[in-house]
Amino acid sequence: MTQPGAAALAVDDLSVEFDLPGGRLVAVENVSYRLEPGRTLGVVGESGSGKSIGALAVLGLLPPAAAITRGRVLWRGRDLVGLEAAALRAIRGRHLSMVFQDPMGALNPAMTVGAQVAESLLLHQPVSARAARDGAVAWLGRVGLPEPGRQAGFYPHELSGGMRQRVTIAVALACRPEILIADEPTTALDVTVQARILDLLLDLQDELGLALQFISHNLAVVSEIADAIAVMYAGTIVELGPAEHLLEDPRHPYTRALLAAVPRPGTRTPPRAIPGAPPAGTARPAGCLYEARCPLAIAACRARRPPLDRFGDGRRVACIRAAEVAA
Amino acid sequence: MSALLAIDGLVQEFRGRGGSVRAVDGVSLALAPGDVLALVGESGCGKTTVARAIVGLLRPSAGRIRLDGEDLSAQRTRAASTRRLQMVFQDPFGSLDPRLSARTIIGEPLAIHRLGDRSARRARVGALAEAVGLDPAQLGRRPRAFSGGQRQRIAIARALALDPAILILDEPLSALDVSIQAQVLQLLLELRRARGLTYLFISHDLAVVEAIATRVAVMYAGRIVEEAPRDRLFDAPRHPYTRLLLAAIPRLGAGKRRRADTAAEPDGALPGWTGCAFAPRCPRAEPRCRHETPALAPVRDAPDQRAACHFRDERADGAAA
Numbered sequence: 211m212t213q214p215g216a217a218a219l220a221v222d223d224l225s226v227e228f229d230l231p232g233g234r235l236v237a238v239e240n241v242s243y244r245l246e247p248g249r250t251l252g253v254v255g256e257s258g259s260g261k262s263i264g265a266l267a268v269l270g271l272l273p274p275a276a277a278i279t280r281g282r283v284l285w286r287g288r289d290l291v292g293l294e295a296a297a298l299r300a301i302r303g304r305h306l307s308m309v310f311q312d313p314m315g316a317l318n319p320a321m322t323v324g325a326q327v328a329e330s331l332l333l334h335q336p337v338s339a340r341a342a343r344d345g346a347v348a349w350l351g352r353v354g355l356p357e358p359g360r361q362a363g364f365y366p367h368e369l370s371g372g373m374r375q376r377v378t379i380a381v382a383l384a385c386r387p388e389i390l391i392a393d394e395p396t397t398a399l400d401v402t403v404q405a406r407i408l409d410l411l412l413d414l415q416d417e418l419g420l421a422l423q424f425i426s427h428n429l430a431v432v433s434e435i436a437d438a439i440a441v442m443y444a445g446t447i448v449e450l451g452p453a454e455h456l457l458e459d460p461r462h463p464y465t466r467a468l469l470a471a472v473p474r475p476g477t478r479t480p481p482r483a484i485p486g487a488p489p490a491g492t493a494r495p496a497g498c499l500y501e502a503r504c505p506l507a508i509a510a511c512r513a514r515r516p517p518l519d520r521f522g523d524g525r526r527v528a529c530i531r532a533a534e535v536a537a
Numbered sequence: 538m539s540a541l542l543a544i545d546g547l548v549q550e551f552r553g554r555g556g557s558v559r560a561v562d563g564v565s566l567a568l569a570p571g572d573v574l575a576l577v578g579e580s581g582c583g584k585t586t587v588a589r590a591i592v593g594l595l596r597p598s599a600g601r602i603r604l605d606g607e608d609l610s611a612q613r614t615r616a617a618s619t620r621r622l623q624m625v626f627q628d629p630f631g632s633l634d635p636r637l638s639a640r641t642i643i644g645e646p647l648a649i650h651r652l653g654d655r656s657a658r659r660a661r662v663g664a665l666a667e668a669v670g671l672d673p674a675q676l677g678r679r680p681r682a683f684s685g686g687q688r689q690r691i692a693i694a695r696a697l698a699l700d701p702a703i704l705i706l707d708e709p710l711s712a713l714d715v716s717i718q719a720q721v722l723q724l725l726l727e728l729r730r731a732r733g734l735t736y737l738f739i740s741h742d743l744a745v746v747e748a749i750a751t752r753v754a755v756m757y758a759g760r761i762v763e764e765a766p767r768d769r770l771f772d773a774p775r776h777p778y779t780r781l782l783l784a785a786i787p788r789l790g791a792g793k794r795r796r797a798d799t800a801a802e803p804d805g806a807l808p809g810w811t812g813c814a815f816a817p818r819c820p821r822a823e824p825r826c827r828h829e830t831p832a833l834a835p836v837r838d839a840p841d842q843r844a845a846c847h848f849r850d851e852r853a854d855g856a857a858a
Contacts, residue, residue, distance in 0.1 A: 256714045257685070371580070400579040400741050401785040408794060427714040430744070430787040434794040457789060471719040473744040475788055478768070480748045483720035487684075 217244040217284075218388050218421035219268070219306070224281035226260070226267045226445075228491070235491035237263040237276065239445040242518075245389055245421035252436030252453065253425045254468065258488060260445035261425050265391050269308055270298040285389075304334040307382040311394035313374035316381075317366040323377045324350065324362025330384040349380040354410060372403035379410065386418055393425040408435050430472050433457055441465045444488045444499040447518055451525030461521055461532040463504045498529070506531050540567035540603075541735055542591070542622070542703055547600035549586050560586045562759035563600070566737075568703065573729065573736045575746040575767075577782065578756035584739050587756075588705045591737070592624045604703075620650065623696035627708035629688035633680040639666075639691050640676035646698040665694040668731075670724060686717035690724065697728070707739045722749060743786050747771055755779050758814035761833055765842035773852070775836050775844040777821045780853060813846070821848055 226238035238260040245251055255261045266272050268283050270290065283290040285306065290298060302308075310316050318326060327346035331337055337345065343362075351358035353376040366374055375395060382390060392411065396404035412435065415422050426432050432439060432453075439456045441449040441464065449462040460466045470482040486503040489495060497512035498504070504511070510530060518528040529535070549561035561583045568574050576584045589595045591602055593609065602609045604618050626632040633642055644662040647653065653661065663673040669690040680688055689709060696704055706725070710718040726749065728734055740746050746753060747767065754764040755778060763776035774780050813819070816826040826847060833845040838858045850858050 256716050401743065401787070402579060402781060404787070405785040405794075412794070427716075428787065429715065430789045433789050433791070434787050437793075454792065468716060469789065471716045472789055473719075473748045474790075475744060475747060475786055476771075478747060478771075480722050480726055481715075481719040483723050484716050 216246055218247050219245040220282075220284040221264075221268060222282040222284060224264065224267060224283065225279045226263055226272065226276055227279045228276045230275060230492075233492045236445055236494055237491065238267065240281070241442075241445075241447055242281075243440055243447065243450060245423055247388065247421050248415065248419045249437045250415065250422040250424055250435050252432035252439045253423060253442060254427065254429050254432050254439060255442030256427060256488065258444075258491075259442040261442045262393050264442075265308070265393055265423065265425060269302060269306065269391060270295075271308075300334075303330060303382075303387070304385050305387050306389045307385075307387040307391070309375070309378050309382050309390065309392040309395045311397050313371065313378045313398075314366060316378045317374060319366055322363050322365055323369065323374075324364075326377070327362075327380045327384050330381045334385045345384065346380075349384050350377065353377070353380045353383075353414075354406070370403075372399055372407065375399065375403075375407055376410065379407075379414070383414060383418065383420075388419070389421045389423075390415075391423045391425070394427070395424075396431065397426065397428075404431070411435065428472065429457075429468055441468065444494070445491070446499060446515075446528065447526075448500065448528045449526070450518065451521075451523065451527075455523050455525055461525065461527040461535050462500075462529045463506050463531075463535060464500045466535065467503075506535065539569070541570045541572075541605060542566075542568040542737070543601075543603045543606075544587070544591065545601045545603070547587065547590060547602065548598045549583070549590055549595060550598040559759055561590065564756070564759075564761055565600075566754060566761070566764075568735050568737060570702075570735055571729075571733065571751075573738055573749055573751045575738045575740060575750035575753045576756060577740055577743060577746055577753060579741060582756045583759040584756050585707055588624065588707045588737065588739055592622060592705055593619065620699040621702045622705065623699065623701040623703070624705040624707065625689070625692050625696050625709050627711050629685055629692055629712060630680075632692055633688055635680055638677050638679055639671070639683065642680070642691055643676070643694045643698060646695060650699065652699075661698070662694075665697055668697065668728070669694045670720075684717075685713050686720055689713065689721055693721075693724070693728070697732070700732075701734075703735045703737065705737045705739070708741070709738075710745055711740070711742065718745065725749065743782055755782065760814070760845065761843075762815065762846070763842075763844045764833070765839070769839055769842050773839070773842075773858075775842065775849045775851075775858075776815075776846045777819045777848075778815045779844075781818070821846075821851075823847070 221243050224238055224241045228235040228237055241264055253261045267278050278291050324346045327349050328342040331342040331345050347358045347362050350362055355361045355373060355376060396407050424435055436453045439453050440447050443464050449456060449465045460469055467484040471484055473481045489499055497514055498516050501507045501511040516528045516530050518526045521527045521532055544566045547561055547564045550557045550559050564587055578584050590597050609618055640662050643665055644658050647658045647661060666673045666676055671690050710721055750767045752766050753770045754761050757778050763779045774783060812827040812829055813831055816822040831845045831847045833843050836842045836844055837850045852858050
């Protein structure tokens with residue numbers, strides 16, 4: 211699944227900016243990655259790193275103040291950037307779908323959950339209302355509602371948080387899309403429920419051959435589901451590669467710091483905080499964006515932005531000292 | 538044991554449409570000075586209700602809460618005790634008044650208790666801000682101008698204003714990114730060391746609890762089902778629910794997850810159920826578990842570890858301890 215041309219979706223040199231009263235704010239800068247069928251790309255970073263805005267840009271769901279300023283989003287040879295709203299809507303949901311952190315916000319509180327899954331089917335497929343209803347019940351059962359026939363008649367508030375997130379997954383996958391972007395889908399849930407939702411996503415990925423983009427601030431959660439990982443910092447990807455290499459031998463100093471910030475089971479010691487804060491979006495230095503916080507920074511780091519260069523073992527790292535970063 | 542804070546047989550009932558619900562059902566806990574007692578469990582288990590009862594936001598249906606031996610339900614002691622017992626809430630966005638400056642928010646407890654004159658209070662707020670890692674020059678700004686981690690620092694500074702002995706921390710890290718969590722966690726540990734604080738740390742995140750707690754109490758359906766020193770709880774859990782929680786922690790370095798290694802999700806209390814509340818989800822349950830509620834009692838090989846399970850003397854592999 212790694213040969214060129216196998217991508218379900220290719221994001222190429224994407225930049226997103228906000229036009230705000232205080233000036234232009236760079237949210238995403240020259241980001242490139244590919245999603246492959248049956249595989250999961252985990253995207254990690256802190257709030258404000260651009261991981262969610264980048265996903266919204268790919269989906270054509272940017273807020274009005276934000277715009278794509280360069281780059282392409284390639285799907286089946288077509289560039290989704292600049293596509294008309296109607297054409298994009300026809301693709302979204304049918305081929306390219308999404309799940310967000312807050313299932314309550316994603317569901318209509320005044321509509322039964324069965325009707326919401328049925329609506330997703332009716333929107334994109336030539337099926338009868340009755341077939342859509344039956345299909346909805348089947349999907350609710352598939353995502354793990356214990357009594358789908360009865361619970362299809364429930365309103366969102368009558369279900370637990372975990373069950374609601376299962377419903378949004380049913381809504382997202384009802385039309386069997388090829389690509390799913392899940393943005394912090396388990397962050398609001400208890401750990402036991404989180405574990406079961408991760409299992410469900412992995413099962414559905416196998417079943418549908420889904421190309422999955424899984425976004426989270428928590429590297430530990432991402433490590434449980436991702437085949438490849440992209441680490442984002444201040445709107446850029448600073449490291450991208452196979453999950454096991456990146457986790458065992460991180461080469462960007464920020465990836466290392468992020469790994470050290472996650473509490474490790476068994477160590478019984480507090481995790482290490484990353485000192486400082488990312489640069490403000492309106493005042494971006496010309497050099498490496500992590501330089502001000504980086505223990506390895508040298509004068510050359512300030513000269514220009516390090517490109518995301520190949521670093522062997524299928525990995526890319528945006529650091530001029532990547533070879534010197536010890537595991 | 539000379540407990541700083543002792544909770545004894547706490548019961549908290551709420552009246553709802555279908556009769557009353559017992560959110561907390563006989564919880565007893567004791568905090569010694571310097572303890573970081575973590576109270577863990579899933580949403581709805583009653584852990585936040587325990588915290589709200591301790592700080593006086595709820596009037597307990599039954600049970601006693603004593604601070605330094607003084608009963609907090611007596612109105613007279615309650616007023617004096619609020620200074621020694623402060624709470625930090627989960628949501629740094631919702632718990633700070635958006636109309637007030639950070640300086641006013643942090644200084645509010647001092648103003649309410651009429652401590653010092655204006656300039657003394659101003660100096661005290663500046664010192665508190667520095668203690669929690671906030672820039673005193675920015676205290677004129679309102680909460681919206683601060684990041685989530687900084688807002689939680691503001692909430693901690695406010696909680697420290699009256700120099701309390703105990704902080705009740707209700708999910709103080711849950712709304713924050715992992716990297717910011719690590720910063721606030723370090724701050725809490727520093728403050729505990731520097732000020733001799735005692736914490737009741739309420740959390741659903743066992744990875745964080747393992748890093749900060751000295752003791753851990755696990756709550757399920759309104760009751761404590763296991764309590765032990767931190768190492769003992771993580772190394773040799775004796776309640777199947779504790780094992781379930783531990784198995785669900787996302788782990789770095791374990792590779793992609795093995796599926797179906799966790800039991801069912803909570804589905805609420807069953808009507809007419811008389812036995813162990815966890816039995817419907819429990820891989821170890823036997824018929825007696827459906828009828829006999831196990832008491833919280835010490836395990837045979839470790840008197841400081843208590844578990845509410847009929848099989849508390851079995852290890853995870855089923856062998857006798």
